[in-house]
Amino acid sequence: MWFKHLHLYRLHGAPALDAAALEAALSEQAFRPLGGSEPRRLGWCAPAGRAGTQLLHELQGQRLITALRQERLLPASVVREEVEERSAELEAREGRKLRRQEKLGIKEQVYEELLPRAFVRTQKVDLWWDTRRGLIGVNSSSRKRAEEVLDLLRETLGSLKVTPLSSQTLPMRAMTGWLVEPGERPADMVLGDQVELKAKGDDGVLRARQVDLDSDEIQRLLESGRQASKLALEIEGRLSFVLHDDLALKSLRFGDALVDEATNSDDGDDALVRLETDFLLMSQALGENVDRLIGWLGGEAGTTSDQRVA
Structure with missing residues (x-):
């Protein structure tokens, strides 16, 4: 259940639907298998797979829905x-x-x-909807796939105004600053060992893994004018990820304490209880840590410092 990637979106004036109404709307766009001549199809399916039939799981204002995408592969x-x-x-x-x-x-x-006669590829894409924060996060490595799922949700609801979440400080500028000036790093930030540095000219992109990001070599590259477009970070003990310059979070890994809490919870060997327990713990952690990350980046674009999440 744990998300591996996250594309984040801000909801604007989301439709006021309760769980029952949303479940009914999702059922109207439920997934149906591909017809013989159809190249692709997208629809909603049960997040629990064979363990359940409901298309929506909602707990404490956190919603989980899942899209199923099928595509015929014809090279x-x-x-x-x-x-x-x-x-x-x-x-x-x-x-x-x-x-x-x-x-x-x-x-x-x-x-x-x-x-x-072509092979069929099937892919599930989970969507997290935080109704309290007005946020949507899509668990996909591809922004194109995330936008497809949002288009399906828009069609399902009749209207849906969302924009990619953005920050006051551009992620590239912030990531470069954190590398250049260690003293500017937030107290609970830990650098990882992965970075992507872009040059302003035609020198291309430099990617480094398993390196000391405070090394002299990295500093010399930054001094030459390169900027960080991807950076591995950890919110100390809570969440690690690779931050991209479009504010996408990739390679998510949740803290041991949170995973242990989920593992040790009593689910009575019920797959639905396990799914909902994991989702609630994960969504709460994501919400809190996305807030923290946006704080590192100077707050959300279009808001003032005295505005708070409702």
Whole structure:
């Protein structure tokens, strides 16, 4: 259940739906298996999988919903080879070169014939909705996939205004400052051992893992004008992650104390109780630590220092 990645969004004027109404709305967009000629499909499924049927789990203002995405995998190279073979046979038979439009028609025919036989890839994407903070977090390494799930939620609800969460201080500027000036780091921040440094010119990107980020070598790279676009961080004892310059959190790892609490909780060997226990502990930890991270970055963009999360 524990999220591995997080793309964060701010909700603006979210629809006021109780759990029953939201469950009903989700059921209208429940996932159905791909038809024979469909390239892809997205719909809602039970977060608990075979252990449950409900599409929404809501606990103390924290909502968990899950999208299921299926896509047929038809490599372009396979289509291209088949088109070339059929085109060559037709040209030899008729003794002429095919026009571009004719080749496009063959390509469409090949695609329609091969698609039903293509392998199907299935992917589940979990969405965390913090109704108290007005935040949505999508557990996906890809922002494109996260946006697809938000589009599905928007279609489900009729309207949904969200924007990517942003901070007063740009993450790249803050991450670079933390590396250059150790004294500027928050007291409960611990540097990890991974960084990505971008150059302003055409010198490309430098990626380093398992390195001392306070080393002279890293400092010389920063002095040359490089800026940190990714940085491994830990909120001491609570959560570790790689912060990206678009405020995405990747490679999430939760603190041992939290994981131990979840492991030692009494679920009576009930998979649904286990799911909801893990989700509640995780969502509370994410909410608290996202607040802390945004504080490190000077607060949320568009807010003033005296505004607080409701």
